[in-house]
Every structure is written in structure tokens, then in C-alpha cells.
Amino acid sequence: MHPTPPRRATTRPARFRRYAVPLSTLTVLSLAGCTLTGGDDESSTGDESSSSSQSAGGEVVLVTHDSFNLPDEVVSGFTDETGYELTVLPSGDAGEMTNTLALTEGSPLGDAVFGIDNTFASRAVEEEILAPYSPDQLPEGAPERALPGDLADYLTPVDFGDVCVNIDRTWFEREGVTEPESLADLTEPEYEGLFVTPGASTSSPGLAFLLATIAEFGQDGWQQYWSDLVDNDVRVVSGWEDAYTVDFTAGGGDGDRPIVVSYASSPPFTIGDDGEPTTTALMDTCFGQVEYAGVLEGAENEEGARAAVDYLLSDTVQAALPESMYVFPVATQTELPQEWEEHAEVAEDPLEIPADQVEANREQWVNQWADIATG
CATH class of the missing domain: 3.40.190.10 (Periplasmic binding protein-like II)
Known part of the structure; x- marks a missing residue:
């Protein structure tokens, strides 16, 4: 600055x-479109569902817009917790990404998608590019950002940024x-x-x-x-x-x-x-702009895609969003950087x-x- x-x-x-709400500053690392595998983070233990998925393993392809930029350690944490290897596939702006997914309906580019916003959400559902999925439990604050009606069965709110x-x-x-x-x-x-x-x-x-x-x-x-x-x-x-x-x-x-x-x-x-x-x-x-994640219809790894949607709502990802992607986490219990406490506002x-x-x-x-x- x-x-x-x-x-x-x-x-x-x-x-x-x-x-x-206060938070110590996070380290921002760039993430290109690539495959990231888990490391040897001894602090990552996962829950029972994570343990069962670790035995399955395999690749999960996450289709995103070009602004997806979570730190390396956050992305590799998905492998630590689930056993799946995450491949990030940037696919243009949110609108371009949605259009591309619509053109590849039935033969999706990946397993899960992140970055469809509220201006394109209804099109994504109507084009039948998404499979029904909603996490069993949403963090506090997420239901207020959910789409109306049946749309909420297909897309899960992850972040927002007016x-x-x-x-x-x-x-x-x-x-x-x-x-x-x-x-x-x-x-x-x-x-x-x-x-x-x-x-x-x-x-x-x-x-x-x-x-x-x-x-x-x-x-x-x-x-x-x-x-x-x-x-x-x-x-x-x-x-x-x-x-x-x-x-x-x-x-x-x-x-x-x-x-x-x-x-x-x-x-x-x-x-x-x-x-x-x-x-x-x-x-x-x-x-008001909200970004969502969902499971792509016809995904090769549907179980892994669901795990990816769940992981985007985890404390780890939600805490990383402000300084890595410049958006507000939907989980209201997430602590924000000090600079955001003083200067970031929500309409x-x-x-x-x-x-x-x-x-x-x-x-x-x-x-x-x-x-x-x-x-």
C-alpha cells in the first residue's frame, strides 16, 4: 500500500x-489453476466422514471463476481432511463460467463448481447443470444468504461482497x-x-x-x-x-x-x-452479490464434489476468504482481519x-x- x-x-x-470482528492477518498466497495435494499437516485430523472418504481418495475437479485464489495450505487442507486430491479449473468470469457449463451440460468440465453468483444462479439451475445437494448443516449466517425456493437445493452460499x-x-x-x-x-x-x-x-x-x-x-x-x-x-x-x-x-x-x-x-x-x-x-x-457452490450434474466424483462444497463452508476456508479473495465469508462467526473491522462495510x-x-x-x-x- x-x-x-x-x-x-x-x-x-x-x-x-x-x-x-478482529482477526490476525492471514498470509496471502497465489493459486494458479493446478492440482494441489495434501501435505503432512499433523493438525488436520478430520471427522468420521472425512476418515471414510480418505479410504476412497481420488481426484475432485473444482470449476471456478478466474478470481479463485485460496492459499495453498488451505487448498491442500482439503486433502488432509478428506483424502481427495483437489484440482482447480479456472474458467473465466462468473458469467463466462456459467455459460461454458451450460454448453457442456451432461458432460461437465469437473465435479463441483464455485463462483456462480446470484445474477446467474437461476440460469445454472434451469440449464440443469447442477445436481441437487445441500449440506446437512449450514454455518450461522449462511441461511440468510441462501437462494429462494428450490434454488437452495442446488447451490450453497459461500461468500458475499456487495x-x-x-x-x-x-x-x-x-x-x-x-x-x-x-x-x-x-x-x-x-x-x-x-x-x-x-x-x-x-x-x-x-x-x-x-x-x-x-x-x-x-x-x-x-x-x-x-x-x-x-x-x-x-x-x-x-x-x-x-x-x-x-x-x-x-x-x-x-x-x-x-x-x-x-x-x-x-x-x-x-x-x-x-x-x-x-x-x-x-x-x-x-x-448485493453472493457466490455459491454446487455439485455438477454428471460428476465423475459426486461424493468428492459434495465434500468440496462442505469444505468451502469450513472454518479454514471461511477465515481465508477476506484476504485471499477480498470477499466476506457467509459464516458470521468468522473473525475478520483488523483492517476489515475498521474499514470494510456491508450495505x-x-x-x-x-x-x-x-x-x-x-x-x-x-x-x-x-x-x-x-x-
């Missing part, structure tokens, strides 16, 4: 609350520009050329932001809103990484846009090395669209958006 200059005291929108507009407060203070407070503000002349967002057709957070604008302005108003954004020189890029780390002024690069679509968990990562407060903050613009009343409405309209909305935003 880069040191940051002092800034004026600010207050946060009432719709946000702290998600706060998609919100982030602003670089240091930039606004330095330039003497009033900070925007609402989605409508982003179309005002003083914010021309200051906003960057990932695209709705190529990015899960980009789609979530599109849905936020539809929830905010309605079926009759969202297209005009996007036309106004385009007229105000919004920059649309392919994915979150480009938007945040390349174009955003506080993203670590040489960006020139102080307003970006990112996550509610982003501000803790702009804390200065000298202990100065985070330089970024959230606008009251959040859309108490996020913008939402029911899953069935998203499924019924997603393709049309994205096509209409593309006509406006990308010509």
Missing part, C-alpha cells in the same frame, strides 16, 4: 454498517471537487470523465452495477441513465482488474479516474503503510432485483446496455 496524505473527517452513509461505487477521497480533496453521493450524481457535469466501470457483458461486478442502475431507475429510466453516463464520458473496460488497478486513481497504478465500480471490501486495501486511514470510500450505490439495504426477474430479462438488458454503452 502507498502512504497517503491526511484527509478531512468524514461520515459514512447510514445504510452501511460495520462487519466487525458491488459498490468507490471514490478516491484524496483526489477529490486535492482537486477541490465535491464528492458524488448518488448514482444520479455521476451524470452531472462536474464528474465528466471521472468514472470507470467494468462492462456488464464481460464482468460479474459490471453486470451487478447494471442491475443496480435498473433497480434504482426502473425499467423506464435505466436506459436514459446509461445514455447520460455515456454523454458524461464514462469509461467502460472489460473487467474489474482493469477498472480498479489500471484506471482508478487509488488502484495502485497511474489511473486518471477517481470513481470506480468495485466492492464494499475494497477500502481496506487503500490503507497507507504508515497507518494513515484508507483513502477510498463507498457511495450509497451497492448491489444494510442494498439494491436488489429478484433472481427470477434477472433470469427473465438478463439477456435483453445486457443487449440493450451494450447498444448504449459500447455502441
